[in-house]
Amino acid sequence: MIIGERKKVSEIAEMLAGKKKILVSGCRTCVAICMAGGEKEVSELSSALMLISDRDGLGWKMEENVVERQCEKEWVREIDDKIRNADAIVSLACGLGAQTVADMYPEKEVYPGLNTTFLGVPEEQGVWSEKCLACGECIIHTTGGICPVSRCAKSMRNGPCGGSSNGKCEVDPDTDCAWVAIYDRLKLQGRLDMMTDVIEPKDWSKSHSGGRRKIVRKDLLIQPTDSSGKEVVE
Amino acid sequence: MSSKLKILAYVCENHAVSAIRAACSSGESLPDSIQIVELPCTGRVETVHLLEAIRGGADGVVVIGCLEENCYHDAGPKLARGRVERIKEVLQDISIEPERVEMINVASVSGARIMLRLREFEKKLAEMPASPFKGAIK
Ligand code: SF4
Numbered sequence: 001m002i003i004g005e006r007k008k009v010s011e012i013a014e015m016l017a018g019k020k021k022i023l024v025s026g027c028r029t030c031v032a033i034c035m036a037g038g039e040k041e042v043s044e045l046s047s048a049l050m051l052i053s054d055r056d057g058l059g060w061k062m063e064e065n066v067v068e069r070q071c072e073k074e075w076v077r078e079i080d081d082k083i084r085n086a087d088a089i090v091s092l093a094c095g096l097g098a099q100t101v102a103d104m105y106p107e108k109e110v111y112p113g114l115n116t117t118f119l120g121v122p123e124e125q126g127v128w129s130e131k132c133l134a135c136g137e138c139i140i141h142t143t144g145g146i147c148p149v150s151r152c153a154k155s156m157r158n159g160p161c162g163g164s165s166n167g168k169c170e171v172d173p174d175t176d177c178a179w180v181a182i183y184d185r186l187k188l189q190g191r192l193d194m195m196t197d198v199i200e201p202k203d204w205s206k207s208h209s210g211g212r213r214k215i216v217r218k219d220l221l222i223q224p225t226d227s228s229g230k231e232v233v234e
Numbered sequence: 235m236s237s238k239l240k241i242l243a244y245v246c247e248n249h250a251v252s253a254i255r256a257a258c259s260s261g262e263s264l265p266d267s268i269q270i271v272e273l274p275c276t277g278r279v280e281t282v283h284l285l286e287a288i289r290g291g292a293d294g295v296v297v298i299g300c301l302e303e304n305c306y307h308d309a310g311p312k313l314a315r316g317r318v319e320r321i322k323e324v325l326q327d328i329s330i331e332p333e334r335v336e337m338i339n340v341a342s343v344s345g346a347r348i349m350l351r352l353r354e355f356e357k358k359l360a361e362m363p364a365s366p367f368k369g370a371i372k
Contacts, residue, residue: 047285
């Protein structure tokens, strides 16, 4: 899932200087699960912003709302009236949700309430870790189901660098070395011979390094959507 | 000064309420400033409840829960503690005294201790500058 981290309330309040009608809008999907932008976080942020407004006489009017998936236009359309009624929208969704609102309502000012941080998984209550870089070419079948692209600080492809020590990464001693984890996994599976396979250099053009990516599935297209100011799938 | 204070106490109806009752039946009384909201478990207290109490004019908010290892619902006081800590950070960030929010854990037999902690909390609040939200209580 997409993992986000809440911005400081003071930082968000600073962005909102001069605004009056503020919509704080969260998302019930990834950011709700990582407890950064769901219903509870929307309530908390709205309440904290109103503390500032009441104390400093800013006269903010706060509206709260949480959509099912803020990255999908049909869900955002459900709060059309709330968006149109606001001077400023603080999105507690990830950057995708925030940009969906911004693209659909180009005349509206959208402010990010959180920092979209990485693609990761919940490890335990309150702990999330990065496990995918969305590199565009998954190879985890060659590495025991462990992604060295995201889990190794150097995205090493053919074994560890020289800094691996006692199972830990030289970049951060609190982080397991991805290649030790891969070795252990392949050993457990009786496939250690795979460690000696030479893996071709990665084609980074399929990752973000090749520029902004887009997928068009012709089998799914009904008709190109269009309306002024909005992105169109050609 | 202290008689004008308002403290909202979110209190677990299990050990924490028993501790307060035990203290009261042995002759102690709750400070006048304290208004109690009983909950099935302090795990029910959300961060917004703490913020809204301050915004509503409470000088302080205290969450009184069972000892962490004694929770009937397993993790209630641990969750509550995390939320209290979170709101302390938020208050600090927006320049409101984080000491206005506290968590107290008690065993049902610790009536005297809970009263002592509440009086200490009341004293600390009385020494602070008036809350900017004073008088907001409806
Ligand atoms: S120590 Fe391991 S995880 Fe860290 S950079 Fe080197 S190979 Fe990657």
